Amino acid sequence: MNQCLTCFNVIDAKITKHLEFVVTFADGLSGAVKILPSHLYGVFEKLKDPQFFNRLEIADGFVAWPDEIDLAPDAMYQAIKENGEWVLK
Structure with a gap:
């Protein structure tokens, strides 16, 4: 199977609310990303702060x-x- 490696490049991201945003990839695919509070540990803990996010x-x-x-x-x-979305749990 031949995969398009540049397709994975994110070309746009728009925050919809705290811990949620919509991304668009180089090939036009787009969808929502949601980061659940249970994922906010370690390096991701900083994302709890809306100003940082x-x-x-x-x-x-x-x-x-x-x-x-x-x-x-x-x-x-x-x-x-x-x-259609990626939920980080």
């Missing part, structure tokens, strides 16, 4: 925040392709 940006095809916090675009892509 609102610093979301796109960096080299990744959804990212300061302090080297980012989300795996390939896992995000697959979940959105299969379910």
